[in-house]
Amino acid sequence: MHHPVDSDDLEVALAKTAGYLREAKRVAVLTGAGVSAESGVKTFRDEGGLWEGHDVEAVATPQGFKRDPSLVWKFYNARRNQLAEVKPNPGHFALAELQRRFGHDNFTLITQNVDGLHQKAGTANVLEVHGSLRRIRCSNVACDYEEDRDDALEGLPECEKCARYLRPAVVWFGEVLPEDVFIAAKMAAKECDAFLVVGTSAVVWPGAWLILLAREFGANVIEVNLNPTDASSIVDVAMQGPSGVILPKLVEKLNS
Numbered sequence: 001m002h003h004p005v006d007s008d009d010l011e012v013a014l015a016k017t018a019g020y021l022r023e024a025k026r027v028a029v030l031t032g033a034g035v036s037a038e039s040g041v042k043t044f045r046d047e048g049g050l051w052e053g054h055d056v057e058a059v060a061t062p063q064g065f066k067r068d069p070s071l072v073w074k075f076y077n078a079r080r081n082q083l084a085e086v087k088p089n090p091g092h093f094a095l096a097e098l099q100r101r102f103g104h105d106n107f108t109l110i111t112q113n114v115d116g117l118h119q120k121a122g123t124a125n126v127l128e129v130h131g132s133l134r135r136i137r138c139s140n141v142a143c144d145y146e147e148d149r150d151d152a153l154e155g156l157p158e159c160e161k162c163a164r165y166l167r168p169a170v171v172w173f174g175e176v177l178p179e180d181v182f183i184a185a186k187m188a189a190k191e192c193d194a195f196l197v198v199g200t201s202a203v204v205w206p207g208a209w210l211i212l213l214a215r216e217f218g219a220n221v222i223e224v225n226l227n228p229t230d231a232s233s234i235v236d237v238a239m240q241g242p243s244g245v246i247l248p249k250l251v252e253k254l255n256s
């Protein structure tokens with residue numbers, strides 16, 4: 001259900017945001033599951049979300065995988081199967097348009113999502129801080145096997161190099177984020193003049209910390225979300241509504 005977007009407030013907020021972006025040399029964006037919601041990809045913590053009916057511990061932690069790898073593969077295969085049907089929505093395309101406007105060197109998109117929809121919408125150099133559903137890797141830390149695979153894998157796939165179980169190349173709770181990716185994300189947050197936070201509940205760390213970092217280093221922080229979040233109290237502008245509606249309006253405003 002789309003929440004009505006209060007046009008007056010939105011107009012003011014869009015004008016303010018367009019002003020920040022016009023002044024900005026460098027822009028960084030942090031997205032979460034909300035930016036893919038209008039593509040039909042389930043979020044995590046909204047009602048009916050992914051974690052509903054699932055014990056996070058059981059399906060998104062290394063311990064859960066150790067305890068019951070086939071349950072974990074069932075959970076991820078269901079999401080991997082969905083990748084074939086979902087498509088980028090106007091929100092993803094608007095962010096790709098912003099990257100074209102600012103240029104690749106001055107626009108960095110950091111995503112907590114693992115669905116690959118930003119790349120499908122044409123955004124380059126996406127920083128996937130939680131890995132990718134479209135990649136699998138060996139569960140043996142000593143083995144470097146990793147492969148781009150977005151087909152559903154039957155049963156319990158094993159590594160052809162070391163015969164240990166394969167796993168989705170995503171970051172589970174209690175696991176560190178890919179170091180090089182997160183270093184690049186921190187740099188982008190520190191160096192940007194405007195930081196857009198789109199469709200994230202801002203509860204998962206250290207991803208959510210990037211918002212504080214951008215603010216600490218002087219960026220204007222703009223939030224686009226259906227609802228208030230943990231970050232709403234520290235942003236300069238909060239636009240409430242669907243990102244697939246608001247982001248194209250922002251690009252339109254910038255081009256007018």
Ligand code: BV8
Pocket residue numbers: 031032033034035037038043044045046049060112113114130170171172173174175176177198199200201202203204205206224225226227229241242243244
């Ligand atoms: C680590 C796996 C340590 C991939 C994910 C207590 C306090 C603070 C932190 C912790 C704590 N206890 C534990 C921690 C750390 C933990 C954490 O943050 N837990 C949280 C839940 C409290 N973090 C970790 O474990 C991280 N690792 O800390 O390692 C360490 C350090 C050193 C050495 C060893 C270990 C790992 C975090 C990554 C976990 N993996 N997913 C997958 O299966 O997808 S997290 C999961 O949440 C997803 O990746 C997702 O991206 C992420 C964030 O969720 P959101 O994207 O924000 O989605 P959500 O549903 O929450 O919100 C959707 C939002 O969209 C809502 O606001 C909604 O209003 C909005 N929305 C909906 N529709 C729309 C919309 N907005 C706009 N338009 C719409 N149409």
